[in-house]
Amino acid sequence: MLKGSAVIGQSGGPTVVINQSLVGYIEEAVEAEAIDRVLGARHGVQGMMEGDLVDLGGEPADVLEAVAATPAAALGSVRHKVAGDDVARMVETFRAHEIRYFFYVGGNDTAETAHIVEQQAGVQNWEMRCFHIPKTIDNDLRVTDHCPGYGSAARFVAHAFQGDDRDNRSLRGIKLNVCMGRHAGWLTAASTLGRRDDEDGPHLVYLPEKVFDPEAFLADVAEVHDRLGRCVVAVSEGIHDADGRPFLQVYAERSGSALAGEEDSHGNIQLSGTGALGDTLAGLVKEGLGPELRVRADTYGYLQRSFPADVSSVDAAEAREVGRAAVRAAIGDEHASGSIALRRLEGEEYASETFVTPLDTVAKHTKDMPEEFLAGDQGVTPAFRDYAMPLTGGIRPMADLDMAPV
Amino acid sequence: MLKGSAVIGQSGGPTVVINQSLVGYIEEAVEAEAIDRVLGARHGVQGMMEGDLVDLGGEPADVLEAVAATPAAALGSVRHKVAGDDVARMVETFRAHEIRYFFYVGGNDTAETAHIVEQQAGVQNWEMRCFHIPKTIDNDLRVTDHCPGYGSAARFVAHAFQGDDRDNRSLRGIKLNVCMGRHAGWLTAASTLGRRDDEDGPHLVYLPEKVFDPEAFLADVAEVHDRLGRCVVAVSEGIHDADGRPFLQVYAERSGSALAGEEDSHGNIQLSGTGALGDTLAGLVKEGLGPELRVRADTYGYLQRSFPADVSSVDAAEAREVGRAAVRAAIGDEHASGSIALRRLEGEEYASETFVTPLDTVAKHTKDMPEEFLAGDQGVTPAFRDYAMPLTGGIRPMADLDMAPV
Numbered sequence: 179m180l181k182g183s184a185v186i187g188q189s190g191g192p193t194v195v196i197n198q199s200l201v202g203y204i205e206e207a208v209e210a211e212a213i214d215r216v217l218g219a220r221h222g223v224q225g226m227m228e229g230d231l232v233d234l235g236g237e238p239a240d241v242l243e244a245v246a247a248t249p250a251a252a253l254g255s256v257r258h259k260v261a262g263d264d265v266a267r268m269v270e271t272f273r274a275h276e277i278r279y280f281f282y283v284g285g286n287d288t289a290e291t292a293h294i295v296e297q298q299a300g301v302q303n304w305e306m307r308c309f310h311i312p313k314t315i316d317n318d319l320r321v322t323d324h325c326p327g328y329g330s331a332a333r334f335v336a337h338a339f340q341g342d343d344r345d346n347r348s349l350r351g352i353k354l355n356v357c358m359g360r361h362a363g364w365l366t367a368a369s370t371l372g373r374r375d376d377e378d379g380p381h382l383v384y385l386p387e388k389v390f391d392p393e394a395f396l397a398d399v400a401e402v403h404d405r406l407g408r409c410v411v412a413v414s415e416g417i418h419d420a421d422g423r424p425f426l427q428v429y430a431e432r433s434g435s436a437l438a439g440e441e442d443s444h445g446n447i448q449l450s451g452t453g454a455l456g457d458t459l460a461g462l463v464k465e466g467l468g469p470e471l472r473v474r475a476d477t478y479g480y481l482q483r484s485f486p487a488d489v490s491s492v493d494a495a496e497a498r499e500v501g502r503a504a505v506r507a508a509i510g511d512e513h514a515s516g517s518i519a520l521r522r523l524e525g526e527e528y529a530s531e532t533f534v535t536p537l538d539t540v541a542k543h544t545k546d547m548p549e550e551f552l553a554g555d556q557g558v559t560p561a562f563r564d565y566a567m568p569l570t571g572g573i574r575p576m577a578d579l580d581m582a583p584v
Numbered sequence: 585m586l587k588g589s590a591v592i593g594q595s596g597g598p599t600v601v602i603n604q605s606l607v608g609y610i611e612e613a614v615e616a617e618a619i620d621r622v623l624g625a626r627h628g629v630q631g632m633m634e635g636d637l638v639d640l641g642g643e644p645a646d647v648l649e650a651v652a653a654t655p656a657a658a659l660g661s662v663r664h665k666v667a668g669d670d671v672a673r674m675v676e677t678f679r680a681h682e683i684r685y686f687f688y689v690g691g692n693d694t695a696e697t698a699h700i701v702e703q704q705a706g707v708q709n710w711e712m713r714c715f716h717i718p719k720t721i722d723n724d725l726r727v728t729d730h731c732p733g734y735g736s737a738a739r740f741v742a743h744a745f746q747g748d749d750r751d752n753r754s755l756r757g758i759k760l761n762v763c764m765g766r767h768a769g770w771l772t773a774a775s776t777l778g779r780r781d782d783e784d785g786p787h788l789v790y791l792p793e794k795v796f797d798p799e800a801f802l803a804d805v806a807e808v809h810d811r812l813g814r815c816v817v818a819v820s821e822g823i824h825d826a827d828g829r830p831f832l833q834v835y836a837e838r839s840g841s842a843l844a845g846e847e848d849s850h851g852n853i854q855l856s857g858t859g860a861l862g863d864t865l866a867g868l869v870k871e872g873l874g875p876e877l878r879v880r881a882d883t884y885g886y887l888q889r890s891f892p893a894d895v896s897s898v899d900a901a902e903a904r905e906v907g908r909a910a911v912r913a914a915i916g917d918e919h920a921s922g923s924i925a926l927r928r929l930e931g932e933e934y935a936s937e938t939f940v941t942p943l944d945t946v947a948k949h950t951k952d953m954p955e956e957f958l959a960g961d962q963g964v965t966p967a968f969r970d971y972a973m974p975l976t977g978g979i980r981p982m983a984d985l986d987m988a989p990v
Contacts (some may be wrong), residue, residue: 196746217990232987244983250750252985257755275990332737334894341890345657348598351662353857353886388666451759451880452866453859460858474857479882480759484747486982487739487894576892577650579658581638584623584681 180305181216182278185231187222189284191256192250193327194489195497199283199311201246202501204234206384208551212509213279223254223291227267227322231275249484260291260445265298272304275290279307279508289517290541296515307508310517311500315483316543317364321535322519326500327380329493329569331482332368336573338478340372341377343410350408351472352463356456357472358482360416362546363387367558369412372573379410389457390425392554411476415455426455453477490571496520496530503532528568586711588684589621591637593628595690596663598656599733600895601903605689605717607652608907610640618915626968629697633673637681641774645941646954655890666697671704678710683711683916686781695923701874702921712916716943717906718925720964721889724950727941728925732906735975736897737888746778749785749816750982756814757878758805758869762862764888767823768952769793770905771897775818780977785847789963791928792822796831800961802872821861832861859883865966877929896977902926909938934974
């Protein structure tokens with residue numbers, strides 16, 4: 179039995195259930211004979227490089243439960259791609275604190291980091307167990323059926339569109355709502371989960387798995403508006419042209435206007451934390467279909483990953499469980515490293531179980547929505563609904579009056 | 585006893601509990617001896633002008649409960665200022681259907697409409713009872729202690745800022761969130777209700793009751809960022825200069841740039857349904873404090889008035905009760921017309937009761953936040969917290985780990 183301390187870090191964009199996984203790790207690790215001290219690193223690999231560690235073994239149960247229900251990384255998060263030198267510094271910290279168990283909560287970049295740490299620790303002759311605990315509202319990790327964090331974000335988006343559709347019935351017009359998801363449409367697709375029929379919005383759903391054609395978009399909006407006198411549209415922030423270039427960038431180049439928003443250090447255009455895409459699309463609709471139309475755009479922004487008061491109970495329970503499962507796998511005999519994944523079980527009632535998949539099967543690449551969930555140029559299929567609904571904990575349909583005519 | 589039919593309409597921007605008031609009206613009206621038929625008008629005064637009425641007397645109880653929990657106007661809403669001709673057409677409809685009881689759910693413009701209807705019906709010798717049922721997330725009606733719709737919107741905003749503050753702790757930077765409220769800061773002020781101490785965001789709160797000074801704003805943000813390494817800011821969409829001109833308009837004129845957003849038919853700049861204000865302020869912070877800062881802006885938009893999954897139970901109950909109280913007042917002997925208001929009762933536990941106030945005390949003018957709730961150039965006082973907290977149904981503080989240093 180490999181004996182030593184354990185450390186956990188949290189990485190990337192937060193979710194509302196990321197601390198469930200942290201608490202699952204703590205609960206299981208304090209019980210594990212192989213683990214001497216249950217540590218955490220502030221701001222992920224940054225804390226591990228700098229030796230900024232905290233002892234999590236003495237946290238009272240009521241604090242743990244309250245923290246589990248608190249959104250965003252309780253230890254602080256980080257966006258940092260580790261290089262060889264970084265990992266060398268991390269291994270120094272591991273040696274200094276006798277850390278033999280490394281856990282890292284995050285998306286595919288985080289899995290890659292865990293993979294690099296495992297390799298470098300081996301090179302430096304420091305025996306370790308390295309496990310990735312999945313987390314992303316984008317739901318774009320490979321292998322796993324779905325990702326902890328997605329169910330709650332999907333629930334928020336489904337509810338948001340239900341309310342917005344009712345608002346749009348009350349005061350009619352064209353309403354565009356921009357959802358997160360740069361590469362994959364999972365979260366935008368969740369906008370449809372509260373729909374009962376074709377009259378319920380969103381009436382149009384544009385996903386990054388498809389090429390976004392502004393002409394077709396305008397024609398689609400006009401068709402729905404002619405039919406219903408109103409139109410609610412879900413748009414992924416990642417919509418792009420046939421060459422994969424973001425719509426906002428293409429639009430700015432064509433119109434000769436300054437690029438709305440900023441670029442990040444990788445030269446990617448900023449998509450989150452700005453209303454630029456929604457406002458640009460709203461302007462396009464007014465230009466194309468008439469300035470007298472009432473056109474509004476909202477960008478759901480960080481609320482999708484941080485709103486604390488509408489969490490999926492299924493998601494919360496699974497997020498807790500992947501944290502526990504990572505510790506069990508690490509102290510078990512079967513795996514020296516891996517990523518925890520979820521498998522959906524057969525049967526009428528939704529249920530899932532965890533399993534371990536090699537780090538390199540999850541690292542680097544992401545998973546788009548499959549063809550079976552995509553309906554033509556826009557929209558989703560009933561198969562997507564069957565897949566996603568249980569993860570949200572259930573979305574109750576809105577209700578209408580019978581309204582007998584007088 | 586004045587016998588006849590009753591009609592109700594819903595007006596202006598929706599709330600998540602506006603249908604509670606509708607259902608309260610139906611429940612009380614179907615029991616009232618004086619009321620023959622319980623009717624509703626589609627899209628408020630528009631339906632009354634056009635005779636587009638529905639019979640609400642036969643709606644099953646389970647439908648009513650489901651509709652009460654559904655956001656936005658179930659009968660459809662309208663933004664229309666009635667003129668003399670409009671009211672003449674409405675009175676024709678009232679005569680045709682023997683309508684003697686008129687109820688109108690909305691804000692101060694709606695109260696004014698009820699007042700005009702009462703006067704014109706009198707001129708045309710059609711005896712009627714005219715009652716206004718209060719509703720607005722802006723909480724800006726006079727006389728009443730607070731407005732149905734506000735508690736739920738305040739709850740949403742408080743929770744949104746709690747989650748966003750946790751997000752901002754995880755990945756530090758400067759985060760601006762724009763809240764609704766063109767003239768009054770009540771909803772923006774609710775951003776503070778989940779705060780435990782000075783480290784919790786929002787750290788800065790800009791309300792339309794005060795003059796917005798961009799220089800002071802930048803200095804405030806810099807001070808908080810220096811102190812905490814991060815900063816969360818709540819901004820009302822209604823921030824303006826000393827002459828009352830919206831910030832966005834002043835900024836566009838000074839910078840010579842095109843006015844972001846559009847103007848409405850009254851020449852007011854469009855504030856809702858666009859991210860322009862948040863994006864402009866974010867740009868200002870980057871210009872003023874350094875382009876290397878991580879600055880993001882979200883605009884909470886229509887979610888504040890329509891998100892169905894985080895309703896205040898106190899607000900829902902009060903919204904139901906004002907609908908009931910309006911019917912009781914209308915069939916009683918004391919008042920020929922009026923607006924239903926809420927009075928806060930003395931005592932440890934929060935409780936309220938309804939009373940009737942003359943229509944002209946509520947019509948036209950609105951109510952800003954009083955001085956006792958405003959703290960200097962920005963922010964709110966503990967007195968505001970005491971006032972607003974019970975209306976939300978309670979906001980539970982977020983939790984931190986103890987994090988014993990290693």
